Amino acid sequence: MSNLDRQAALSVCGGRGFVVAEPVRELLTPRRVQLGESTEVRRLLPNLGRRMVGAWCFVDHYGPDDIADEPGMQVPPHPHMGLQTVSWLHEGEVLHRDSTGSLETIRPRELGLMTSGRAISHSEESPKQHARMLHGAQLWVALPDAHRNVEPHFQHHADLPQVTAPGLTATVLMGTLDGATSPGTTYTPLVGADLTLAAGAEANLPLDPDFEYAVLTMSGEARVDGVPVTPGSMLYLGCGRTELPLHALSDAGLMLLGGEPFEEEIVMFWNWIGRSHDDIAQAREDWMTGTRFGEVKGYDGPPIPAPELPPTHLKPRGRVR
Template identity: 85%
Template sequence: MSNLDRQAALSVCGGRGFVVADPVRELLTPRRVPLGESTEVRRLLPNLGRRMVGAWCFVDHYGPDDIADEPGMQVPPHPHMGLQTVSWLHEGEVLHRDSIGSLRTIRPGELGLMTSGRAISHSEESPKSHARLLHGAQLWVALPDAHRHTEPHFQHHTELPQVTAPGLTATVILGELDGARSPGSVYTPIVGADLALARGTETATPLEPDFEYAVLSMSGEARVDGVPLLPGSMLYLGCGRSELPLRAESDAALMLLGGEPFEEELIMWWNFIGRTHQEIETARQDWTEGSRFGEVQGYAGERLSAPDLPPVPLKPRGRVR
């Protein structure tokens, strides 16, 4: 998924200086952002008060939207570098095309994982014949310096491991949870899991004390470490936890996001993650000139144009609050 914000404000991310070393309960308010022709998303990361959770650096939650008489998601071809995109659906379908020839329809409970590496471009759209409802999340994972110039690739996993307890089914999307490991490629210690809770369930899921965590509410009503969480909101939890208490007031679905705090300082501008202004400027020029990022075949429409760079140099500044 693309950042379609034409202002393309700079996000300064990474670094351990502002990691919360102890457990906290910090509720993050989403920002509503239009996406394509008919989709609006709730953007939780980057947030005014929190830029990253582990290597997770971008979180959009959308739907459930009734698109029976609408085109649904229509995100034209756009570039990425220095990151992975994670597509996760609860309802509907998304057709993924990219410049290395991938063509896959992602459905609920399936992992669509694109590693941009040095450069890739892709589009995302609802198929012409699609389900009535569209509901999901799109997330980015920052690649560490040692892997950010890797060759781009796309993975589609239709079966993912699960961890179960009375009233709880946890699907491991990325990384590892309670001994279950996702088949998706990862480059930093990380976890992403979909937690399905039955009404009235009181349980706890194990955590890694060295990780920082956040929980995104997808649907229903639940309490996370005693804090009520409604759909479209996210609770940042800090580090230092060995387990996370959960209670479902109704049938509910949550996304658990966590990882080892990301050490490197980053520049995240538009759909690029880099380390210097020159890297970002070169990437923008390459996309504008039609080089490096390849071409997405088969999308019925024009590709996205890059916004203008700000008038001052882009600088990485760590986790600025």
């Protein structure tokens, strides 16, 4: 999924200087962003005060939206580099096309994982015949310098491992949780898990104390380490935890995101991640001149033009503004 903001802002993040080394409870407020023609998202990362959680650097939560009489998601071809996109649905379907020739329909609780590497372009749309509701999350993972120019590729995994406890099912979409490992390719130590909690359930989820974590609330009401969370909010938890207490006040859906703090400083502008102003400027030129990012075939519409670069020189700085 793209950042379609035509007034795209520079995000500077990475480095360990602002990682919270002990457990905290920092509730992040989303920013509402219009995505395409008919989809509004709640953007949790990058946030005004918190830019990354491990290598997770972008989190949008959308829906549930009733699209029975609407086209639904319509995101024209756009470029990515230096990152992975993670598509995750609770309801609906998304048709993915990309410049490597991939064509895949992603359905609820299936992993759509696109590694952009040096350059890729893709589109996302609700199929013409689609379900009534659309509800999901779109996430990005920053690639470390050693792997940010890998060959672009797409993975689709419908069968994902699960961790269960009374009243809790955790589907592991990225990385490893409690011994269960996703088949999705990762390039840094991280975890992403979808948590389904039955009303009244209480559980303690095992965590890695070297990771920093956050929990995105998809649906329902719950308490995460005693903090009430509601749909569209994200609770940053810091590092130093060996377990996470969960209590569902109703049937609830959460996403656990975590990882080893990302040491490298990065520059994130529009749909690109680089290490310098020149990286981003070259990406923009390549996209606008039709080179490097390839062509998405089969989408009915033109690609999205890139926004203008800001007047100031882009510099990588730190994890928080």
